Amino acid sequence: MTATVHRNTQAASAPLEGERLARAKKAYTTRFAARSIAAAPSGYRLLTGPSTVPAPGDIVLARVESIGQLKRLESPDSRRQFLFEGDEVLLAYGHRYAADNVLAEVPGDLGPCHLVAAGGIAGSVTASHGDLAGPTRLVPQGIVADARGRLTLSRFAPRQVDPAAIGPVAPHVIAVLGTSMNAGKSTSAACLVKGLAASGLRVAAGKATGTGAGGDPWLFADAGASPVLDFTDFGYPSTFRLAAEELGVLAANVVSALAESAPDVIVVEIADGVYQEETRRLLADPVLHSLVDSVIFAAADALGASAGVALLRDAGLPPAAVSGVVTASPLASAEAAGVLDIPVIGTRQLAEPRTAQRFLGRSTA
Template identity: 30%
Template sequence: MPLSILASNGRHRRPVDLIASSTGRCPLTNPVAVAPYLVAEEGYCVVVRALEDKQGYNQLEAADGTFHTVRKDMVFVGTLGERQALKGYSGRIPRRIAPGDVLHLLNMGGIIGLCTSDHPDLGPALRVEVLGAALVELDDTRAHARIQDYALEPAFTLSHSAPLVMVSGTAMNTGKTHAAAHIVRGLTERGWRVAAAKLTGASLRRDVRMMQESGAVACATFNDAGVVASTNKDMAPFAKGIIAHLNEAVPDVIVLELGDGFIGYYGVDDLLLDKELQRFTRAHVVAATDLAGAWAADHLFRDRYRAPITAIVGPVTDNAVGKQYIQNALGIPAHNALQDTGALVETVARAVAGASLSTVPYALAGVAL
């Protein structure tokens, strides 16, 4: 039996309107078995009721990837977790949680916690009433639903891998996902087997689903590794577990998006510093909003990560002004992922296939560039 606590007296089944995507691989069914005893720790699934209607930031991603507007009295299953978003809500898990407590919906993936900082563009976080703990029913047993119990195994070392393409950024909402998806699509159209993942961020499957729809033969996210949000964690074992899992599909290359920015609380900096991951990384694509961000990224990669930037993308490349500065002053290729997709894919493909592949068991030598 996993660490989950068996349900106490008073458990019952309750129909819900939606099971949020943050519940990950938990085999929840509707109606959901509910118990009154809750464990106030990350990863435990909770049944809640929306206490109000909200204008803006009122969408919730279901486990099947569809988005729904949260209405007052809507009952859904979310997952306890924290969030520390620069352009969103921040919140934490209270020390104790009981039915009737009021918490908040912290993101569109269904992370539930106590909001500690609103955002002026989004208004106050939507309030929810805790109804109870969601239970998983397997055979004749019931246990508290916890995403860690159904997660990919972490890996503390990575002995081999297909070449990695890291897509990082100066902050959230800089175009990382679109760049990663276009790279996946472009390499797939060249005949490569491409796997993809999102390694850091707050639970939301939309981004990795975009990569899957772009042609990735295998996809995963940190949520599959049992992480609700990658804040304040050593993410390397989870990242390596995901990469090991993706390598089972025998890809030619793995495209990895690092959610949030390299300066922040989500663990991006630690992954970029990891020597084992550096060993298999063949390309770094960096998304930036402005020239100051591009300049800072150039210095950070040269001085701290000791790795060249393969290409800069994002809003800073929306017109010739940014591109000219990046290419002339920084000496880095600048490609807009939407306008210059072919050039971006070409740059990444050459970085991957042009590197020595003697350390990995995957042959790209016959792939035409």
């Protein structure tokens, strides 16, 4: 992970009582740090003052000022904790891009900010979907530190990015991409995992990009994948605004780590849509091309399916099939099938072993 340069060389600090830290509601993104804190709850302090500048991955103790759109916080074990005004919560600063939700960035100071993702990300909302209520407001109490310095997600992550882990892997790798958020990528990936596992294959699965949350990893595990990993296992709260080179190396590390258990096949989801900035840059990265053997494309409608298939072919990653939300409608599926020369396959069909095994050959469409 790229080293973060902090600008608070003379930040003010105050002791953080272990009991206070223990009472704070912990977020999914901070799960690895939370384990360490539970094992040794003393010796922490809060960095405060105008010279303390947050950075992505910094762990912050914040007070809930008012409840807005997000009323619950995902715990380290993915329980949805109800939030109340006055609660103190342990979160990670991070950027967020979600076309159906919010655009948010890490603020330049410790002033009031927002809960921008239920998985536990603090940031400042700069734009939001018109159907959403106002964001849940936070008042940061300080960035948590110990004798070594700031607590960051990368310090406690079980895995560290290895720049050398960028080559192809032995297992067959199937990538799932889509037109946009909520196009059915995670559902398609999970159903594919189910079908492959039901056919007797050992399946590993993960997410290379996105916003930190436990829902999709648990979905893949429940479908039969083991192991399941994503970018949060490498200390990233999200992948929005990562440099192009870092994105490729991170994706390669996720796939390489999944390959360590010698599965027969790896299913990896790439979040958001193909027009999202980081996804577009990743599609142009030779590293991704060296990793992926087959592609499934999830779309919400026929037009999106047609445009997405063309875009992926231009990028050199031709999809083997279209699935996702478009297949929930027989009419939309028929429209897509009428303009495409690759199969349009329902998500439930992907869970059938015979269908899932069709994707074990390299995409050449």
